[in-house]
Amino acid sequence: MAELTRADVAHLAALARIELSDHELETMVGELGIILESVATVQNAPIADVEPMSHPMPLVNVTRPDVRRPSLTAQQALAGAPEQDQQRFSVPRILEQD
Amino acid sequence: MTNELITSSASELAARLAAGEISSVEVTQAHLERTAQVDPAIHAYLHVDAEGALAAARAVDARRAAGDQLSVLAGVPIAVKDVMTATGMPTTCGSKILQGWVPPYESTVVTRIKAAGMPILGKTNMDEFAMGSSTEHSAYGPTRNPWDLERIPGGSGGGSSSVLASFQAPLATGTDTGGSIRQPAAVTGTVGTKPTYGGVSRYGLVALASSLDQAGPCGRTVLDTALLHEVMAGHDPMDSTSINAPVPAVVEAARRADVSGMRIGIVRELTGSGFQAGVQQRFDEAVQHLRDAGAEVVEVSCPSFTYALAAYYLILPSEASSNLAKFDAMRFGLRVLPEGIGDPSAEQVMAATRDAGFGDEVKRRIILGTYALSSGYYDAYYGSAQKVRRLIADDFAAAFERADVLVSPTAPTTAFRFGDKLDDPMAMYLNDIATIPANLAGVPGMSLPSGLAPEDGLPVGFQILAPAMQDQRLYAVGAALEARLLHAWGAPLLACAPTLNAVGQEA
Numbered sequence: 001m002a003e004l005t006r007a008d009v010a011h012l013a014a015l016a017r018i019e020l021s022d023h024e025l026e027t028m029v030g031e032l033g034i035i036l037e038s039v040a041t042v043q044n045a046p047i048a049d050v051e052p053m054s055h056p057m058p059l060v061n062v063t064r065p066d067v068r069r070p071s072l073t074a075q076q077a078l079a080g081a082p083e084q085d086q087q088r089f090s091v092p093r094i095l096e097q098d
Numbered sequence: 099m100t101n102e103l104i105t106s107s108a109s110e111l112a113a114r115l116a117a118g119e120i121s122s123v124e125v126t127q128a129h130l131e132r133t134a135q136v137d138p139a140i141h142a143y144l145h146v147d148a149e150g151a152l153a154a155a156r157a158v159d160a161r162r163a164a165g166d167q168l169s170v171l172a173g174v175p176i177a178v179k180d181v182m183t184a185t186g187m188p189t190t191c192g193s194k195i196l197q198g199w200v201p202p203y204e205s206t207v208v209t210r211i212k213a214a215g216m217p218i219l220g221k222t223n224m225d226e227f228a229m230g231s232s233t234e235h236s237a238y239g240p241t242r243n244p245w246d247l248e249r250i251p252g253g254s255g256g257g258s259s260s261v262l263a264s265f266q267a268p269l270a271t272g273t274d275t276g277g278s279i280r281q282p283a284a285v286t287g288t289v290g291t292k293p294t295y296g297g298v299s300r301y302g303l304v305a306l307a308s309s310l311d312q313a314g315p316c317g318r319t320v321l322d323t324a325l326l327h328e329v330m331a332g333h334d335p336m337d338s339t340s341i342n343a344p345v346p347a348v349v350e351a352a353r354r355a356d357v358s359g360m361r362i363g364i365v366r367e368l369t370g371s372g373f374q375a376g377v378q379q380r381f382d383e384a385v386q387h388l389r390d391a392g393a394e395v396v397e398v399s400c401p402s403f404t405y406a407l408a409a410y411y412l413i414l415p416s417e418a419s420s421n422l423a424k425f426d427a428m429r430f431g432l433r434v435l436p437e438g439i440g441d442p443s444a445e446q447v448m449a450a451t452r453d454a455g456f457g458d459e460v461k462r463r464i465i466l467g468t469y470a471l472s473s474g475y476y477d478a479y480y481g482s483a484q485k486v487r488r489l490i491a492d493d494f495a496a497a498f499e500r501a502d503v504l505v506s507p508t509a510p511t512t513a514f515r516f517g518d519k520l521d522d523p524m525a526m527y528l529n530d531i532a533t534i535p536a537n538l539a540g541v542p543g544m545s546l547p548s549g550l551a552p553e554d555g556l557p558v559g560f561q562i563l564a565p566a567m568q569d570q571r572l573y574a575v576g577a578a579l580e581a582r583l584l585h586a587w588g589a590p591l592l593a594c595a596p597t598l599n600a601v602g603q604e605a
Binding site for chain 2: 004008009012013014015016017018019020021024027028031032034035036038039040041042043044045046047050051052053054055056057059061062064072076077079080081082083089091092093094095096
């Protein structure tokens with residue numbers, strides 16, 4: 001099993017969009033190592049020819065008639081927005097500055 | 099504590115309300131007063147909605163006076179776990195990232211509770227996003243166990259278990275992803291059911307792990323829990339995993355309380371070593387009660403359960419890392435700007451917000467899930483866990499060939515002290531060792547009190563598991579056991595709990 005390094009955890013945190021402090025990173029490397037060692041035991045189970053199970057029951061696609069039904073107003077949808085502008089969610093820049 | 103309005107069961111209250119002997123306003127007021135007295139010490143509620151609860155109580159009293167046809171639990175107040183959205187009050191999931199968020203929509207469960215005429219007293223505390231077994235991971239501080247204020251009330255639904263055990267509400271709701279209804283019930287001497295997966299709508303509940311999450315009822319008696327089960331359950335077109343079939347006849351089963359001729363299977367892997375002596379002792383006595391009540395007891399083996407905890411702690415973080423991606427500081431919830439960066443990007447704002455808004459356990463599980471799902475490791479971790487999940491479901495299927503229900507202690511120990519397991523995530527995870535298999539397979543489970551452990555005088559939980567869509571069997575067995583234990587004890591177990599005085603200290 002691969003050992004998790006501090007660089008690995010920093011990379012995972014970046015993928016998960018969590019800015020960890022140096023102290024948090026340090027703690028997390030140790031804790032995740034212990035947890036991973038424990039959960040890796042799934043690989044010891046007799047699973048060679050076993051069909052993976054993603055869900056407790058067979059999933060079927062569910063559709064509804066294509067008719068309008070009541071939904072949130074723009075005002076309701078924006079009610080929890082950290083920032084809004086002209087009836088839109090206002091977000092920080094999404095492109096790199098040039 | 100002499101006020102019988104707060105010590106009565108929900109079914110007794112319902113009967114007296116229906117008979118016109120008491121009003122919903124009186125019952126609701128009595129519970130709100132109790133909360134004002136004891137909750138400063140217990141901290142079971144994150145939000146109390148006195149005004150809303152009393153308005154709902156007045157409305158249902160008026161409907162009753164007008165002769166309207168009302169639901170059985172009409173007028174009986176209830177506490178709602180803070181993972182369930184309800185309009186008009188905040189939903190925080192015990193997280194700073196949702197502090198003060200008032201949802202613009204409402205969960206089906208809460209809508210059904212309101213439609214049943216049940217006043218909602220408030221929202222109960224929980225481990226952040228339901229990740230934990232102690233409420234120590236709530237961003238708003240832990241809830242205390244009414245049996246011993248220095249001990250945990252279970253988790254994640256420790257707020258709901260504590261409102262029941264401290265008589266602040268006769269009923270409460272919970273959600274159970276790996277034991278969050280059953281383990282809190284076990285350590286507080288209360289009852290809780292995780293229905294069959296899909297039995298209760300997940301619409302409007304903040305998702306932890308969608309293939310494991312199931313909402314369910316919490317009460318102080320098996321019948322009360324069944325009555326609430328019927329209010330919460332049933333098909334919902336708003337949840338594509340909701341089962342489109344009649345709700346199992348849980349109330350009828352609880353009233354019949356009959357186990358004669360039933361085959362009860364003890365799960366070998368969920369007893370014995372690893373379980374506290376007093377927990378095992380009360381379990382063995384409960385099994386004897388069921389034998390005396392006419393059930394046949396057999397032993398079954400579920401060898402794959404040994405791997406359940408490991409599979410769960412791969413599947414849950416994987417699903418959680420994906421579900422919690424929606425907390426991105428853009429549309430709702432907290433937004434924190436990174437320090438020292440002028441004109442930060444959306445990505446930088448997201449990362450700063452998620453660092454500030456999530457607690458340690460949430461970060462740990464998101465990062466674990468991100469790892470388990472990442473390219474190159476997927477097959478070894480998440481893929482293997484999904485195969486183990488199949489083995490566990492197969493073990494259940496084989497066991498239910500030999501037994502109508504399976505039983506075990508709900509949790510390996512009684513309530514532990516705050517801080518005991520906080521710095522050791524694996525030790526914390528082990529609390530759910532007996533409850534997790536049911537979530538992986540989607541089968542229903544119940545915990546009810548089976549006594550106090552002799553060594554520490556704290557409640558012990560007895561777990562019953564049934565095949566999918568056979569939830570009524572939980573109630574038949576639970577009610578039969580409860581009746582025999584009540585007869586043996588002479589009073590409900592909670593009568594042994596310390597009396598909480600006006601400032602909430604143990605008297």
